[in-house]
Amino acid sequence: MVAKTYAQREKENKARMAKLNGGNQSYGCKGRQESTKPVAVPYNFVRLPKQVIPAEFWKSDSSKNVTDLYKQHVLTNGRNSGYIDIDILTQTPLFIGGNVVKKKENGEEYQEFFGGNDNPIIPGSSLKSMIKQVLKIVTASGFKAYNSESGVGDFEDRRLFYREVGKSSSEYRRIMVKDTFGKKRSETKALAGFLIKTNNHKFYIINAKFDVLEYEEFPDLESKKDRAGVDWENDYVNIHTGSMSSKRSFVRIFKPNDFSINQVKISDKIIENYEYDYKYNRVVANKNAIDLLEIGKQCVGKTDDAAQKFTGRSDVTYVVPCFYIAKDGEVQHFGHGRFYRIPYNKSIGDHLPKELESQNGIVDLTESILGRSRDWAGRVSFSEAHLCNKPEWCECSKPQPLMDPKPTSFQFYLNQNSKTDKCENWNNEGATIRGYKLYWHQSKDKAKSWKRSSNKASDKLSKYIQPIDSGMNFKSRIYFDNLSDIELGALLLTLNLDRLYTAEDKNKSISYKLGKGKSIGLGSIKLNSSLYILDRAKRYRTLFNNDMWQLGESDISKDTFINAFLKYRDDILWKNVSNYDEMRKELLTMMNWNIANGEEPVAHSGKAMTMMPIDHWDEAMTMMPVGDKRFRKRIKLDSPESFIEKWSK
Secondary structure: OOOOOHHHHHHHHHHHHHHHOOOOOOOOOOOOOOOOOOOOOOEEEEOOOOOOOEOOOOOOOOOOOHHHHHHHHHHHHOOEEEEEEEEEEEOOOEOOEEEEEEOOOOOOEEEEEOOOOOOOEEOHHHHHHHHHHHHHHHOOOOOOEOEOOOOEOOEOOOOOEEOOOOOOOOHHHHHHEOOOOOOOOOOEOOEEEEEEEEOOOOEEEEEEOEEEEEHHHOHHHHHHOOOOEEEEOOOEEEEEOOOOOOOOEEEEEEOOOOOOOOEEEEOHHHHHHHHHHHHHHHHHHOOOOOEOOOOOOOEOOEEHHHHHHHHOOOOEEEEEEEEEEEEOOEEEEEEOOOOOOEEOOOOHHHHOOHHHHOOOOOOEHHHHHHEEOOOEEOOEEEOOEEEOOOOOEOOOEOEOOOOOOOOOOHHHHEOOOOOOOOOOOOOOOOOOEOOEEEEOOOOHHHHOOOEOOOOOHHHHHOOEEOOEOOOOEEEEEEEEEEEOHHHHHHHHHHHOHHHHOOHHHOOOOEOEEOOOOHHHOOOEEEEEEEEEEEOHHHHHHOOEEOOEEOOOEEEOOOHHHHHHHHHHHHHHHOOOHHHHHHHHHHHHHHOEOHHHHOOOOOOOOOOOOOOOOOOOHHHHOOOOOOOOHHHHOOOOOOOHHHHHHHHHO
């Protein structure tokens, strides 16, 4: 069979999708049923466990301190020390970010590969992050909120922000839009004011009057309607929200006579929520998004002397106009325009499955092996991976935009019922987090098309990079000290996922994802490992042999240790073995290299073990643009197996 080129597949995909769009399939949310193609995203999720596998020493009813239990466990069972040699083969181009320098040719920024082009290195921290995520899945470990003090966690427990002005029945309109009884123009429930920060780092909003004005009445302002911004005048400010060429109006907020009255407090939590949304959601969707809190380059406020002059207060260090809603004397949320983004009622952590949340106090195997915050350090260390052959580099270029949807895309990040058209969102009680986010492997041809083709002005915001090419070999070493048989087995299984295969998995070939640009096909790697156990008794019995240091090491089989973990897993999970099996299937599916690069056009194993070709995988991996109707209509993301099945049709 002659392999099709990327261009050939793209042409066929377009013809196929044109045909599909004329069909009768619907994948939309309630009230949005119409024919459309399946969601195209380069990632999916592995579900969370229902039951956490505890560390061997964990006892919920013990009177001993958990650290003492850990020490006793290591002294009693920690008999395995040694190292694992890792061979890494790049299957698609790989980029690990290093120093940022200026390109000599045009002065634009260029990010080097870590270690530089003369000595490319994969840092141990990158390998650890990659392996840790898989280890957590393999060992059914806990899923916990990020702790700023320890720097450890699986997710940020924040309230996400949203805006849905167009949906007449939405929760957003209930909160933000007045009932205008048939009037064409929507009116906001939000109040206008000026947000100030004082020299003791407290935030307040001073209420102010505002008016909605037409651009046609102010010809000199017509040029500003397409871009968000603020015009500062002595007695007022003009608020431009931009984004739409058809926009007809702007808002004028009038300067209060006295900035010491009508003062409404803003809590630190409200400020933190805004900062998080700006950094991780708002500015990602729109690089020109207005910054109200001196976070980025689009800050529109006045600082220091200018702030004091405008407000007439010597204790003010910052001032900016805004809209806000208050309740019981405190600001609930605020934003730039009349219809700004508001936070959901519930945080991300509120959507952790209750059965899993109740187990978050358990010390799991990942914590036992890799360390638990300040209680104890890990017993595994990851060395740098160094290149074995002469480096071959891809062309130096800017990458395609890395435009993955963020958690605000609840139709992707929350579990959705496939049997109903209704979408669960972050306000819904009982809606649960999808799980661990992993990136699909992409075809070699598509991965080589990682370079940005346009020369838009916005491209200047990205950096030049030069990935190392596919076919490069790196070597690394993982050292472990005082691991039990079960702990070592869990680590080895993470590096040898083929040991999880069943008869259904015979067409799978496991590869990992590493580095930057995973969403555009970069970073697919193959791992091979060899285990070496140090025999300390032998080492110290014969310090020297023929004038050479006697290491007492031996390359041995991994099976004994892997089987020890598997038995421990099964003994713990006998009630929830089906849930673990579904996790296993999703993990192996997500890491299956053959979906995109099999000898045949590939491989989907359904319930009846039927094989279906996936000729359209490249299109399935092409991120939908923000304006795509599948985004607007909140088309749900299917589970990994269902995703493959729909793109197989």
